[in-house]
Amino acid sequence: MKKILKSMAMSCLFLGAAILTGCTGEQYHIEGEISNAKDSVLYFEHNSLKGFTTVDSVKLDEKGNFSFAGDKAENPEFYRLRIAGQIINIAIDSTETVNVRAKHPEMAINYDVKGSYENEKIKELAIKQINLQAQCQTLMAQRPEVADTLIYELVKAYKNDVKLNYIYKEPMKAYSYFALFQYIVINNQAHLIFDPTIDAEDNRAFGAVATSWDTFYPNTERAQNLHNITLRSMRDTRIVKGKKKEVAIQAEETGVIDLPLFDNKGNKRSLTELKGKVVVLNFHSFALKESPQYIMQMRNLYNKYHAQGLEIFMVSLDENEHFWKESVANLPWVNVFDNTGVSKVYTQAATTTPIIYLIDRTNTIVKNPAQIKNLDADIQALL
Numbered sequence: 001m002k003k004i005l006k007s008m009a010m011s012c013l014f015l016g017a018a019i020l021t022g023c024t025g026e027q028y029h030i031e032g033e034i035s036n037a038k039d040s041v042l043y044f045e046h047n048s049l050k051g052f053t054t055v056d057s058v059k060l061d062e063k064g065n066f067s068f069a070g071d072k073a074e075n076p077e078f079y080r081l082r083i084a085g086q087i088i089n090i091a092i093d094s095t096e097t098v099n100v101r102a103k104h105p106e107m108a109i110n111y112d113v114k115g116s117y118e119n120e121k122i123k124e125l126a127i128k129q130i131n132l133q134a135q136c137q138t139l140m141a142q143r144p145e146v147a148d149t150l151i152y153e154l155v156k157a158y159k160n161d162v163k164l165n166y167i168y169k170e171p172m173k174a175y176s177y178f179a180l181f182q183y184i185v186i187n188n189q190a191h192l193i194f195d196p197t198i199d200a201e202d203n204r205a206f207g208a209v210a211t212s213w214d215t216f217y218p219n220t221e222r223a224q225n226l227h228n229i230t231l232r233s234m235r236d237t238r239i240v241k242g243k244k245k246e247v248a249i250q251a252e253e254t255g256v257i258d259l260p261l262f263d264n265k266g267n268k269r270s271l272t273e274l275k276g277k278v279v280v281l282n283f284h285s286f287a288l289k290e291s292p293q294y295i296m297q298m299r300n301l302y303n304k305y306h307a308q309g310l311e312i313f314m315v316s317l318d319e320n321e322h323f324w325k326e327s328v329a330n331l332p333w334v335n336v337f338d339n340t341g342v343s344k345v346y347t348q349a350a351t352t353t354p355i356i357y358l359i360d361r362t363n364t365i366v367k368n369p370a371q372i373k374n375l376d377a378d379i380q381a382l383l
Helices: 001-008 118-142 147-167 174-180 200-216 221-236 289-310 319-330 375-382
Strands: 027-035 042-048 051-059 064-073 077-083 086-092 099-101 111-114 183-187 189-192 260-261 278-284 310-316 334-337 355-359 365-367
Touching: 027 042, 027 077, 027 086, 027 183, 027 310, 042 064, 051 064, 077 174, 086 099, 086 118, 086 174, 086 260, 099 183, 118 147, 118 174, 118 183, 147 200, 147 365, 260 375, 278 375, 289 310, 310 319, 319 334, 355 375
Parallel strands: 027 099, 278 310, 310 334
Antiparallel strands: 027 064, 042 051, 042 077, 077 086, 099 111, 183 189, 260 334, 278 355, 355 365
């Protein structure tokens, strides 16, 4: 576990990664008041891949007022306010002003944050984590003989709640990123709540956030870091196929998260089998009114470039499988239906359909939906 935490550069609650721009002149502000903390030193710290670094500090007076500022970053950045071991986690997006009012010495749970939806959610998650930690400690003390089993069930319920109500709801948000790297301490050892190296379901949560950050914050260090963690964890996860016939989502050392799904002829298809081709990964609903016109556009592209090495991998977002089979019966490209939810890693960030990713001949995603402006020209460039 120590190796996992180190390899993921997780110093405390979550990862940090991006370098501040520092030259735009635009700034964020964190200000507020911490009562009952006279003469205490309040540290304002940045959480980066290399750990925590002090940005600023102030010795609080009787009123406890403080104010910190810094340069705008290219993606949401993570910081914390700290007095000794009491911590308030803060996410900063762009040039916002966040107001924090807390009471020492229990400021980690006794605080209010205003002016930031993201930080309200982070507070909710932090309180949930603290409560989970307390429950685990109680079980270890009072029921040690069954503590492992009961803690497993507690963590499982916690993850289901956080995935449904936070991560999958808004995977592009900073608080979803924050949630991925929460942990609990058992017997003086830190354990990630979401551990993508051993649980494929946890890795789907990582994949959802990674794909969203690829879309909303392309080419940033945080987005790339999430992407790398997801791919590495999928590659390293080994789920043994035994009597229960557990199915593992496989991932090779490529820049694509695979989608092993069945096509309309009952054959299992995957993105990795198309290595060597230029692939349009296309998520589409045939129930849409505009679908016939859109499919004609895809036919034109397919007919134009298929002989040169183009393939279309179209994933249906329809609810009716029978309707889908009828709709794709005469389409020449790969058509698959997702009844497993695996495609969420690509679709969670999207607000409209169709959703398109471009994959080059090395099986690496080179353009996400936000980066595609002229699909025809982008395909030609890859061929």
